Amino acid sequence: MRKIIVCTFLTLDGVMQAPGGPDEDAESGFAHGGWQKPVSDDEVGTAIAGWYEHSDAMLLGRKTYEIFASYWPTADPGNPFTERMNSMHKYVASRTLTSVEWRNSTLLEGDTAEAVRRLKASDGGDINVVGSGDLAQTLMRHDLVDEYRLTVHPVIIGTGKRLFADGAIPTALEPVNVSTTKSGTVLAVYRPHGKPGYDSY
Template sequence: MRKVIVCTFLTLDGVMQAPGGPDEDPTSGFEHGGWQKPVSDDEVGEAIAGWYEPADAMLLGRKTYEIFASYWPTADPGNPFTERMNAMHKYVASRTLTSVDWQNSSLLEGDVVDAVRALKASEGGDINVVGSGDLAQTLMRHGLVDEYRLTVHPVIIGSGKRLFADGAVPTALEPVSVTTTKSGTVLAVYRTNGEPTYDSY
């Protein structure tokens, strides 16, 4: 069975909104777009590239799809990630889009939960959920996330969309690897492991 893996950049206070630039996602008056680059380093880029190696597809919500589709098709071909992003299959979850034009993209049909269950049961490699906070939370609520690959950056911004928002389903996690880069970014990979257990001291 294919794994669904949530790959997300986070601030220390859990914000995932608009890491890439000021205009990436200004919804709800968000004023901190572009927070990632000043607190990142080459080790983060190497780790992200490694996280994509076993994957052969991405699962994207509408907003993230539109951001990526406006950038990667014409991105610097000298960037080795450009070819990878364009070549991977992109599954897009949207209730409003009627077509997707970025190469190797297709719209999921019907209920997104049923569609992702079918994808997990199909032949192929890992499926990375990139950005797409609303979609990620839907998948979390239905127990469809197998693993989290998170970069937690040393910055607090106090507002914005969070990956683990109010109402997140309690989930136990098993650490796969946790390291820290020279810039202080935590590279954390966790596998979901059922429900949390509780005890007292």
């Protein structure tokens, strides 16, 4: 069974919107695009590269797919990540796209949750969900996420799309690996572990 792994950059207050640049995603008037680079470091880059060691595919929503597809095919070939991103298989969940042109891309057909269940049951390595906030919400609602790989950066934005938005399904998490970089970024890997427990003091 293949694992679905949500890989996300977060602010300390849980915002995942537009970490990569001012023009990445200005939906709802978001004015803080590009918040990640000033609070990142080389340890974060090494961790992100490690996210892909056992994964051979990405699962993307339309917006993230379009951002990636406009950048990676013509990105610097000297960047060791360029060939990795272009050669990995990309599965795209979209209600509006009718075709996908980026190399090794496949448009999922029919109901997204059912299509992802079929992917999980297919042969292959792990599948990384990168960005794709709306898609991540769908996967969480249908209990399809096997692991979270998060970088939590020391910055507070105050507004924007959050990974664990209002209405998130209450879930206990098992810590797999948690560490902190020299810049104060928390590198955290968690797996869903049933329902939360409740008690009192």
